[in-house]
Amino acid sequence: MHFPEPVIIGTSPAIQKVLQVTYKVSNLDLNVLITGESGVGKELIARSLHYHSHRRNRPFVKVNSAALPSELLESELFGYEKGAFTGADRTKSGKFEMAKEGTIFLDEIGELPIYTQSKLLQVLQDREYYRVGGHASQEVKARIIAATNQDLDAEINGNNFRADLYYRLSTISIHIPPLRDRKEDIMPLVEHFSKYLQQEKNLPEINLSPELIGLFHEYHWPGNVRELVNYLQRHSVFGNSQEIMDAMQSSLNRDVDGSNRNTGEEAEQTSGDDLVEYQDIIDGFDPDNDHFPSLKEVRDQVVKRVERDVIEKVLLDSNWNRKAAARALKISYRALLYKIKEMDIHPTKH
Numbered sequence: 001m002h003f004p005e006p007v008i009i010g011t012s013p014a015i016q017k018v019l020q021v022t023y024k025v026s027n028l029d030l031n032v033l034i035t036g037e038s039g040v041g042k043e044l045i046a047r048s049l050h051y052h053s054h055r056r057n058r059p060f061v062k063v064n065s066a067a068l069p070s071e072l073l074e075s076e077l078f079g080y081e082k083g084a085f086t087g088a089d090r091t092k093s094g095k096f097e098m099a100k101e102g103t104i105f106l107d108e109i110g111e112l113p114i115y116t117q118s119k120l121l122q123v124l125q126d127r128e129y130y131r132v133g134g135h136a137s138q139e140v141k142a143r144i145i146a147a148t149n150q151d152l153d154a155e156i157n158g159n160n161f162r163a164d165l166y167y168r169l170s171t172i173s174i175h176i177p178p179l180r181d182r183k184e185d186i187m188p189l190v191e192h193f194s195k196y197l198q199q200e201k202n203l204p205e206i207n208l209s210p211e212l213i214g215l216f217h218e219y220h221w222p223g224n225v226r227e228l229v230n231y232l233q234r235h236s237v238f239g240n241s242q243e244i245m246d247a248m249q250s251s252l253n254r255d256v257d258g259s260n261r262n263t264g265e266e267a268e269q270t271s272g273d274d275l276v277e278y279q280d281i282i283d284g285f286d287p288d289n290d291h292f293p294s295l296k297e298v299r300d301q302v303v304k305r306v307e308r309d310v311i312e313k314v315l316l317d318s319n320w321n322r323k324a325a326a327r328a329l330k331i332s333y334r335a336l337l338y339k340i341k342e343m344d345i346h347p348t349k350h
């Protein structure tokens with residue numbers, strides 16, 4: 001399996017330190033736990049660890065622990081034998097088997113149901129596992145990298161995460177600080193992605209005004225690098241610097257006027273999508289626009305935004321207790337986790 005070398009941009013001492021550890025441990029067969037807020041580059045670092053290891057030409061298999069219903073997780077990870085359960089009409093390999101001698105990336109490990117945590121711990125201890133319904137043991141040959149944007153210490157204290165599994169996974173731990181704590185990286189990232197969007201995605205050239213660059217350095221980037229890239233894309237397409245600036249400025253003002261950015265209250269403003277409200281949709285509905293949307297697309301976009309705002313509000317009201325939020329929204333816990341992931345909603349912690 002081949003993919004290009006992951007490009008990690010950043011000149012700040014913080015990211016340089018992350019890179020130093022990454023290169024130092026990439027070729028060692030130690031388990032690595034990568035932590036950091038949403039969008040800081042955890043998957044990028046995981047891919048870089050794989051790329052710089054002797055496993056580089058072997059598979060890199062990602063498992064999103066949050067996206068799978070808990071009853072499917074075990075068979076997803078370890079596979080199943082024909083006849084193991086109703087509907088198992090053939091033997092199927094799991095992700096560990098698919099990863100072979102490559103790397104298995106356990107993303108969102110903090111969301112792993114407690115039962116699956118015990119299973120995984122046992123597998124990591126024994127370096128072997130059984131397919132569901134199987135009797136022949138399979139050797140774990142893959143290297144294990146896990147990631148989370150949760151505070152695992154808090155999860156351990158709340159009995160939601162097993163401490164022994166945490167120690168197993170974090171032989172080496174790499175923490176990626178949020179973008180607001182390494183502002184030196186903003187301009188190199190802007191330059192890199194401006195070039196990338198223009199050359200690889202054929203987007204119009206991006207010219208940022210000095211005022212916007214100033215704001216970029218004040219803004220707190222709850223969605224980190226992913227949010228910055230989204231801004232650049234939007235800026236490139238709509239080219240309306242004033243509108244983006246007003247939105248960022250008002251987000252900053254809201255911080256100053258009351259809600260302190262160090263409290264959970266900030267989640268209310270974490271959405272990159274609420275920035276221009278619906279104006280961009282209305283602007284897009286212009287026959288001169290190359291991507292003139294259909295009314296259905298417009299409706300879908302609006303519904304998505306409202307849905308997202310409601311989910312954010314309920315999460316905020318429940319203090320990010322996702323089980324309570326799911327009950328309030330009358331959707332399943334897993335469905336909520338999926339939406340949080342899909343809509344890129346996140347609390348801002350500190």
Ligand SMILES: Nc1ncnc2c1ncn2[C@@H]1O[C@H](COP(=O)(O)OP(=O)(O)OP(=O)(O)O)[C@@H](O)[C@H]1O
Binds near residue numbers: 044
């Ligand atoms: N230092 C960096 N240099 C270049 N690109 C970066 C950097 N950090 C993040 N990115 C880019 O930002 C986006 C988000 O990164 P990534 O998916 O690795 O974040 P993440 O921490 O896994 O987020 P999440 O917790 O939401 O899954 C990706 O497009 C990634 O390539």
Ligand SMILES: [Mg+2]
Binds near residue numbers: 042043107
């Ligand atoms: Mg990720």
